[in-house]
Amino acid sequence: MAKGRVLHILSQRPLLTGSGVTLDAIVRHAASAGWEQRVVVGVPHGERPTVGELPAEHIHPLHFGNEKLTFAVPGMSDVMPYESSVFSKLSPRQIESYLGAWREHLDDVLGKFQPDVIHAHHAWLLASMLKDLAPSVPVLVHGHGTDLRQLELCRHLAEEVRLGVRRNERFAVLHSEHAEAYGTRLELEQQRLHVIGAGYREEIFHSGGRNHHSGPTILYAGKYSHAKGLPWLLDAVERLSVLLPEVRLHVAGTGSGQEAELLRARMEGMACVKLHGQLDQKQLAELMRNTSVFVLPSFYEGLPLVLVEAVACGCRLVATDTPGVVHDLAPQLGEAIELVKLPRLEGPDTPVQADLPRFTDELEAALHRALHKGPLPDDLELKPFTWNAVFQRVEDIWLELKTRSLPAGLD
Numbered sequence: 001m002a003k004g005r006v007l008h009i010l011s012q013r014p015l016l017t018g019s020g021v022t023l024d025a026i027v028r029h030a031a032s033a034g035w036e037q038r039v040v041v042g043v044p045h046g047e048r049p050t051v052g053e054l055p056a057e058h059i060h061p062l063h064f065g066n067e068k069l070t071f072a073v074p075g076m077s078d079v080m081p082y083e084s085s086v087f088s089k090l091s092p093r094q095i096e097s098y099l100g101a102w103r104e105h106l107d108d109v110l111g112k113f114q115p116d117v118i119h120a121h122h123a124w125l126l127a128s129m130l131k132d133l134a135p136s137v138p139v140l141v142h143g144h145g146t147d148l149r150q151l152e153l154c155r156h157l158a159e160e161v162r163l164g165v166r167r168n169e170r171f172a173v174l175h176s177e178h179a180e181a182y183g184t185r186l187e188l189e190q191q192r193l194h195v196i197g198a199g200y201r202e203e204i205f206h207s208g209g210r211n212h213h214s215g216p217t218i219l220y221a222g223k224y225s226h227a228k229g230l231p232w233l234l235d236a237v238e239r240l241s242v243l244l245p246e247v248r249l250h251v252a253g254t255g256s257g258q259e260a261e262l263l264r265a266r267m268e269g270m271a272c273v274k275l276h277g278q279l280d281q282k283q284l285a286e287l288m289r290n291t292s293v294f295v296l297p298s299f300y301e302g303l304p305l306v307l308v309e310a311v312a313c314g315c316r317l318v319a320t321d322t323p324g325v326v327h328d329l330a331p332q333l334g335e336a337i338e339l340v341k342l343p344r345l346e347g348p349d350t351p352v353q354a355d356l357p358r359f360t361d362e363l364e365a366a367l368h369r370a371l372h373k374g375p376l377p378d379d380l381e382l383k384p385f386t387w388n389a390v391f392q393r394v395e396d397i398w399l400e401l402k403t404r405s406l407p408a409g410l411d
Contacts, residue, residue, distance in 0.1 A: 002036040004402045007115035009040045009106070011126050012073050014051050016081055016278075018198070018305065019121045019144045025199060026119070027052035029391035035398075038113045040106065042073045044083070062105045069101055076122055076146040078153070079225040081278060083256045088153045095157070102126055103133065110134050116402045119394075123147040123171070123186065125157070128164025138401035139168035140394075143182050145302030145324075149348040151185060162186055169404070170397050172196045174303035177323035194397055197328065198305035199387035200312055204285045207314035211290045216247040216371045219291040219315065221284060221306055222298070224255030224263040227349040229297030229320065229363075232356060234266060234273070236364035241272045243368070250291055252276045252284055288313035293370045296320065297363055299342060300349035303328055308385045311336050316370040318363070332384065336376050338366040 008027060014020040023039070030037055031052060038058050039051045045065040048056065064073045064085075071094055075084035090098065106126070110133055118139045120127045124147045130139050151158045166186045171193050173179050179193045218237065222228045237249045251267060254260070254277055267273045276287065288294060294310035295318040303324040307317055317337040319325050330337055340362050343355030351359065383389060 003034045004116040005036045005113060006030060006398060007038050007113055007118045009118065009120040009126055011042045011122060012075055013043050013082065014041050014049050023121060024051055025387040026391055026394060027054060029387060033395060038109060040109055044073060060109050062101060069097060076150060079223050079255055079257060079259060081223050081254050087150055099125065103129060106133055117398045123165045124150055125161060127168060128161045131167040138404055140170045140172055140397050140401060141165060141168050142172045143178060145174065145178060148181055148185060149300065152348055169401060170194060172394060172397065174198055175324040175328040177327055178302065196393040197385065197390055198303045199385055199390040200305055200309045202386055204281050205309040205312040209289060210314045214290050214292050216244050217250065217291040218293045218295055218367060219250045219287060220295050221252040223253055224260035226259060227299055229299055230263055232360045232363060233295060233297045235360045236367060237272060239364050240367055247272055249273045250276060250287060252279045252287060254278045285313055288315055291315060293318060293367060295367065299345060299351055308382060311380065312382055314376055316373055316376065318366045318370050332381060336380060338370050340366050
């Protein structure tokens with residue numbers, strides 16, 4: 001007999017961003033633990049998404065780019081690794097059609113599946129309507145940080161979203177700084193917030209078969225985006241190539257829109273850069289095992305599990321000192337990581353121009369130091385970052401919520 005029924009909700013495409021990878025991992029572990037599950041996702045017209053090992057009939061996509069929803073899937077980040085719409089640029093009519101389509105879609109799935117618990121990714125529009133659709137079903141909202149950014153960027157939607165979202169029972173967040181930010185922004189009591197972290201797949205990301213003769217190689221994996229710090233990484237690598245002519249920057253990922261296309265054109269013109277495009281997790285892990293240093297120069301991150309994946313594959317790390325990295329990753333990773341001080345920011349992820357020369361200098365210096373260090377220490381403790389550890393924390397919340405949802409006298 002199943003432990004219970006969980007409905008997972010993600011408003012965008014699975015597997016292609018951190019929240020999508022998280023969804024996939026939780027679904028896999030929940031299936032092994034004996035939970036009956038259904039998944040709702042937002043995808044382009046004609047796409048048949050996969051999540052974990054769930055059969056197709058247990059995945060309920062809402063399609064975009066058709067007669068009903070004429071625009072592309074809106075992304076929780078304004079630059080996604082695929083064609084997407086930007087929430088702050090959607091017209092009132094588009095927002096109305098977006099909400100209406102999701103309301104109808106969720107109402108249908110909820111009526112057929114009748115979950116014991118809803119696990120909704122992102123404290124955003126979908127999570128704000130769940131108590132209207134299923135007032136008696138307990139909800140765990142899983143924050144990834146990008147929702148806090150959308151609350152800043154979409155002030156015209158923020159208050160209604162805040163009031164709707166905070167009606168849900170529990171909130172899972174990536175790190176301690178997140179807990180404080182969500183608690184303040186949504187006016188949540190401390191007992192409703194749970195720090196669960198993020199995880200990596202040990203069977204994919206490991207150092208077995210690592211290339212110990214990869215030379216001065218650097219890997220960046222992520223979107224082609226200014227918010228990810230990519231232009232200044234390119235500046236730093238160009239300078240580094242003067243000191244180390246053999247240095248190579250490998251770039252895994254992609255992007256859409258003018259910003260991404262300009263970055264792509266620049267990288268295609270750099271002899272020291274090799275573009276790999278969008279990679280699946282196994283391909284990314286193989287690339288990590290063949291590079292010396294992994295770099296994440298982002299101006300805004302939640303808890304970037306890609307750093308844990310990279311260090312598990314034997315890479316040294318260079319990353320900006322975002323709160324999740326400083327408080328929740330760096331203490332575990334010790335000398336494996338070189339931290340670069342963030343520039344001052346205007347808004348969530350726009351750097352102050354005057355700080356960028358210093359930022360580029362420090363990024364170049366950190367990369368230079370990391371490239372010249374030896375192999376990683378053997379005593380890195382990564383078990384708290386496994387998906388099994390994360391799922392155990394999530395399942396504890398589900399079980400508590402399921403007990404709360406039982407009729408009187410049955411708990």
